Amino acid sequence: xxxxxxxxxxxxxxxxxxxxxxxxxxxxxxxxxxxxxxxxxxxxxxxxxxxxxxxxxxxxxxxxxxxxxxxxxxxxxxxxxxxxxxxxxxxxxxxxxxxxxxxxxxxxxxxxxxxxxxxxxxxxxxxxxxxxxxxxxxxxxxxxxxxxxxxxxxxxxxxxxxxxxxxxxxxxxxxxxxxxxxxxxxxxxxxxxxxxxxxxxxxxxxxxxxxxxxxxxxxxxxxxxxxxxxxxxxxxxxxxxxxxxxxxxxxxxxxxxxxxxxxxxxxxxxxxxxxxxxxxxxxxxxxxxxxxxxxxxxxxxxxxxxxxxxxxxxxxxxxxxxxxxxxxxxxxxxxxxxxxxxxxxxxxxxxxxxxxxxxxxxxxxxxxxxxxxxxxxxxxxxxxxxxxxxxxxxxxxxxxxxxxxxxxxxxxxxxxxxxxxxxxxxxxxxxxxxxxxxxxxxxxxxxxxxxxxxxxxxxxxxxxxxxxxxxxxxxxxxxxxxxxxxxxxxxxxxxxxxxxxxxxxxxxxxx
Numbered sequence: 001x002x003x004x005x006x007x008x009x010x011x012x013x014x015x016x017x018x019x020x021x022x023x024x025x026x027x028x029x030x031x032x033x034x035x036x037x038x039x040x041x042x043x044x045x046x047x048x049x050x051x052x053x054x055x056x057x058x059x060x061x062x063x064x065x066x067x068x069x070x071x072x073x074x075x076x077x078x079x080x081x082x083x084x085x086x087x088x089x090x091x092x093x094x095x096x097x098x099x100x101x102x103x104x105x106x107x108x109x110x111x112x113x114x115x116x117x118x119x120x121x122x123x124x125x126x127x128x129x130x131x132x133x134x135x136x137x138x139x140x141x142x143x144x145x146x147x148x149x150x151x152x153x154x155x156x157x158x159x160x161x162x163x164x165x166x167x168x169x170x171x172x173x174x175x176x177x178x179x180x181x182x183x184x185x186x187x188x189x190x191x192x193x194x195x196x197x198x199x200x201x202x203x204x205x206x207x208x209x210x211x212x213x214x215x216x217x218x219x220x221x222x223x224x225x226x227x228x229x230x231x232x233x234x235x236x237x238x239x240x241x242x243x244x245x246x247x248x249x250x251x252x253x254x255x256x257x258x259x260x261x262x263x264x265x266x267x268x269x270x271x272x273x274x275x276x277x278x279x280x281x282x283x284x285x286x287x288x289x290x291x292x293x294x295x296x297x298x299x300x301x302x303x304x305x306x307x308x309x310x311x312x313x314x315x316x317x318x319x320x321x322x323x324x325x326x327x328x329x330x331x332x333x334x335x336x337x338x339x340x341x342x343x344x345x346x347x348x349x350x351x352x353x354x355x356x357x358x359x360x361x362x363x364x365x366x367x368x369x370x371x372x373x374x375x376x377x378x379x380x381x382x383x384x385x386x387x388x389x390x391x392x393x394x395x396x397x398x399x400x401x402x403x404x405x406x407x408x409x410x411x412x413x414x415x416x417x418x419x420x421x422x423x424x425x426x427x428x429x430x431x432x433x434x435x436x437x438x439x440x441x442x443x444x445x446x447x448x449x450x451x452x453x454x455x456x457x458x459x460x461x462x463x464x465x466x467x468x469x470x471x472x473x474x475x476x477x478x479x480x481x482x483x484x485x486x487x488x489x490x491x492x493x494x495x496x497x498x499x500x501x502x503x504x505x506x507x508x509x510x511x
Contacts, residue, residue: 025121026424029386031096031114032140034068035289038280041066041189045135046090052077056084061133065189067099067147067289069110071117073127074377074384075134081377081384082134087432089375089386091140092131097147099188099292106188107146114144124383137375141389145293150185154304169322171210171218172225175202176301184297191291192278195223217330220273224253225318225325227277230285230296231356233503237313237483240494241503243320244476247339248354248496248506250325251474253277255352260511273329316485324478342475350508351472353465357446357502358411361461364418365439369394370407378404378427385427393420394434401428415457451500469510473498 034043044060051058064070072091074081083089096113097106175181180198184191199222203215210218228246236242257276261267266279278286291297295310301318305311327335336348364370370393378385379401387404395403404427409418444453446460473495480492497506 025123026125026385026427028117028120028122029072029125029388030117030142031069031110031144032072032388033143033145033289034064034066034070034135034139035141035143036066036139037284037287039066041288043135043139045093045133048075048082048092048132048134051090051134052082064095064135065098065100067188067292069096069113070094070140071096071113072125072137072140072386072388073131074125074386075127075131076384079382081386083377087376087430089137089377089388090134091137091375091386091388092127092134099147102147102188104149104152107149110146125386126384137386137388140375143289143293147188148185148293148295148298149188150182150295150298150302151305151308153182153302166323166326167210167214168218168221168326171206171215172222172322173301174206175199175218175222176299177303178202178299180205181299184299188292189288191297192280192286192288195297196274196278220271220277220329221322221326223274223277224250224329225321226296227253227283227285228321228325229314229317230294231283234317235483238316238320238479238481238485238487239483240476240478240480240492241496242317242483243478243480244474244494244496245504246317246321247324247328247476247478248351248474248504250321250328251336251340251348252352252354252506254328255349256282259349259352313485316481320479320481320485339476340474341477343472347470347472347508348474351474351506352508353469353510354497354504354506355446355463355466356504357460358458360446360463362409362416363439363442363459363461364391364407364409364416365442365459366456367393367407367418368438369436370439371435371437373429373433376430376433378424378429380424380427383427385424387424387429392429394429394436397431398428400431402431402434404429411458445502447500447502447505453500453502465510466505466507469507471497471499472506472508473501474506 036043042063042065045062045064046058047061070093072093074089075092081089097110180202184194184198199219206215228249231249232242232245253273253276256265257267257271257273261270265282266275268275280286285296300311300314306315324339327339333345337345340348370391372391373387374389376387378387391407392404393407405420405422407420409416441461442459443449443462444456444459446462474497475493475495477491477493480490481487496504
């Protein structure tokens with residue numbers, strides 16, 4: 001990939017009065033991803049000159065697909081970067097990968113670009129004069145996620161884990177090995193609809209082999225288990241907590257499709273598990289961009305993938321939950337009571353929501369003057385830098401602007417490890433974008449303040465509905481094969497949820 005190096009590279013020097021004077025350096029702009037949750041599949045960009053004249057009222061010059069990876073820069077006009085009236089930058093860009101044209105080789109191209117930009121320092125983030133278009137920086141995020149494609153199909157050299165013995169499980173596995181499934185991930189975009197279409201074609205082709213009702217149940221099972229796998233914590237593998245977590249996700253789908261069936265939750269007709277499981281507003285893993293960088297729509301049960309560690313583990317996790325999920329979706333009240341012992345049937349059937357605290361909104365109330373910047377310009381004389389979709393620690397005010405340092409954190413299993421870095425020495429951040437408002441709606445681990453947590457390792461924002469229902473601690477008697485999925489099978493009893501669980505909290509009674 002040809003990488004534009006806007007600004008002056010670190011290696012540049014000025015010759016002045018017979019001596020060498022090093023040029024100050026700052027990190028180059030990173031590779032960013034175009035992404036807006038629950039939005040159109042494409043987003044507009046604008047002609048530079050028209051935007052300079054008309055601002056946000058400009059007519060779009062074209063559209064970029066969600067998931068586009070690009071390198072941003074600041075377009076300078078009359079000595080200032082182009083922004084809207086509030087100070088939000090509209091940035092020039094160089095495309096790294098357009099998902100509409102992506103191939104398996106695109107992942108390496110994105111990875112290379114990310115590494116190049118991280119290693120590069122410059123004096124400013126100014127665009128070259130040839131840049132013709134700008135885009136709203138608020139739709140750009142430092143995802144660092146690579147395009148995901150199924151491995152090329154090969155002759156089967158090993159078999160996937162044995163079927164549970166049910167006809168539904170056999171149908172799901174046949175679908176994953178089918179020509180219809182193979183086409184879903186051929187392209188990077190539109191994968192949710194492509195998976196639905198692939199199942200429709202598979203059901204039509206196999207209508208003489210299996211009853212229509214069985215094919216429909218198998219599709220529902222497939223979509224539910226895909227959602228349960230990727231909504232849960234993949235890192236838990238086949239440990240008992242992770243397996244119980246997946247059963248609870250399946251229960252939430254069952255209850256949204258059978259106990260209430262709201263159109264806003266994806267339910268078209270009672271029993272529409274597929275619609276509920278794959279609607280973006282309920283399970284954001286089905287979002288256009290997120291399907292591009294995960295194996296959610298992959299044919300992960302393919303026989304020829306069983307020897308690859310990642311797929312071997314996914315296949316084991318599927319096999320661990322398949323029989324239970326079939327009982328959750330299609331079984332009786334007695335099945336539900338047996339799978340979630342100790343809870344009342346009413347509580348089980350009314351559990352349709354859950355809260356995953358580690359994945360929710362990050363906040364840092366223990367650190368004053370930390371703010372998230374969706375997009376802002378920082379300046380140092382005639383040099384300008386782009387601060388995009390990241391947190392800063394706001395310092396002293398200088399005129400209308402503020403000194404600042406970068407506020408970065410690493411999310412570990414137990415806590416958020418934070419640090420501040422002076423990556424932009426001497427630069428001042430545009431005061432129009434600084435609010436100095438304290439973090440709100442934050443709780444230790446996203447749990448009630450009554451929970452005794454000791455030293456708090458992280459804070460998370462909580463949704464408005466969380467306190468509207470009854471927190472549930474659901475128990476599962478389930479086979480544990482450890483995170484590795486290859487440990488000896490052991491039957492364990494595990495509880496997921498309850499008021500103070502810092503990982504997952506099922507909630508009943510929320511509408």
